[in-house]
Amino acid sequence: MLKKNENKNMTFLHFLSSIPAKDYVYQKEPYQVQIEKAAKMIKDADYILIGAGAGFSSAAGLTYSGKRFTDHFFEFIEKYHMSDMYSAGFYPFKSEEERWGYWSKHVYVNRILPDALPLYKTLYDLVKEKEYFVLTTNADHQFYKAGFGENRIFATQGDYGRIQCLKGCHNQTYDDIKMIQQMNQARKDCCIPSYMVPKCPVCGGKMTMNLRCDQYFVEDDFWHEAESHFSHFLQECLDKNVVFLELGVGFNTPTIIRFPFEKQASKHQNIKLIRLNLDQAIVPDSLGKRAIGINEDLQKSIEDIKNEVFNLKNYEKRGVRDD
Numbered sequence: 001m002l003k004k005n006e007n008k009n010m011t012f013l014h015f016l017s018s019i020p021a022k023d024y025v026y027q028k029e030p031y032q033v034q035i036e037k038a039a040k041m042i043k044d045a046d047y048i049l050i051g052a053g054a055g056f057s058s059a060a061g062l063t064y065s066g067k068r069f070t071d072h073f074f075e076f077i078e079k080y081h082m083s084d085m086y087s088a089g090f091y092p093f094k095s096e097e098e099r100w101g102y103w104s105k106h107v108y109v110n111r112i113l114p115d116a117l118p119l120y121k122t123l124y125d126l127v128k129e130k131e132y133f134v135l136t137t138n139a140d141h142q143f144y145k146a147g148f149g150e151n152r153i154f155a156t157q158g159d160y161g162r163i164q165c166l167k168g169c170h171n172q173t174y175d176d177i178k179m180i181q182q183m184n185q186a187r188k189d190c191c192i193p194s195y196m197v198p199k200c201p202v203c204g205g206k207m208t209m210n211l212r213c214d215q216y217f218v219e220d221d222f223w224h225e226a227e228s229h230f231s232h233f234l235q236e237c238l239d240k241n242v243v244f245l246e247l248g249v250g251f252n253t254p255t256i257i258r259f260p261f262e263k264q265a266s267k268h269q270n271i272k273l274i275r276l277n278l279d280q281a282i283v284p285d286s287l288g289k290r291a292i293g294i295n296e297d298l299q300k301s302i303e304d305i306k307n308e309v310f311n312l313k314n315y316e317k318r319g320v321r322d323d
Contacts, residue, residue, distance in 0.1 A: 017262075021262045025283065031294070041292070042130075047131045047233075047243070050123070050136075053136070053258075054138060055278060056247040057138050057142060062114065104187055111160035132148075133153075135230060137253055152229070155226070157212040158212055159210060163208065165216075167200075179198065182196065239270065246258065247277075248277060249277070261273055265290065272291070273290060274291075275293045
């Protein structure tokens, strides 16, 4: 366990890890037993660090393929033969009118159109009475919409609601919501009018989404402020009774959440790891009883854990002691 003065050196950069555990196992305990143990960990925790990946938004309903994709992007599928929203983001469009035609649709259906989704609101109800923080690679703004505190969220990979210079010529991003709404209304045959194509206000070059996809990603003042809040939370919680609650994080960008969560839990005996994933909830065997890996639909898992926490609190109110 780190001493208090050593915790002060923990930053986001120090937190990252590229090394996976070497002793992954699928736990064999029955689902209900795992839910009860996870609920007790969360009820007893003083701090909760949430790590949320793409699988969490997918479980909430923001799927990037299948019926939702074909319903919203039928004209793009017909014209460009796209297969899903993720790969479509890397399509080599021949013009800026085409590129922003696609992104205006993508941002509208994933960032602007959806209200706070029920799964996110259920998660907020689960942790709102705790000292919590959210570390997420999701760019859909759902944590903000669901009521999580703005100073308790670090969206490391950007936000669909902001754009930047394509070459990152200056350290500033720009709100794009009004622009995207106008593009979405004006788009015809998958293209926007030429006069709507955004230009960098500094160099006059192309602009792009503020999403981490290359070396030009802009970490602006908002990003650094969120990073500072995250570092402060780490410094406060690492020697406390803390639960790392990992939600829908796979192996696409594991160095931001999955591997760091494992690393910190292996270093500090006070950290408990709860990993929820539809089919990749393997956990390090060396963590023993401090790790729970639940392979199940996240909607079901979160709802069941929330209900079990509620039951535990009611038992306490009635004077029933935990085992």
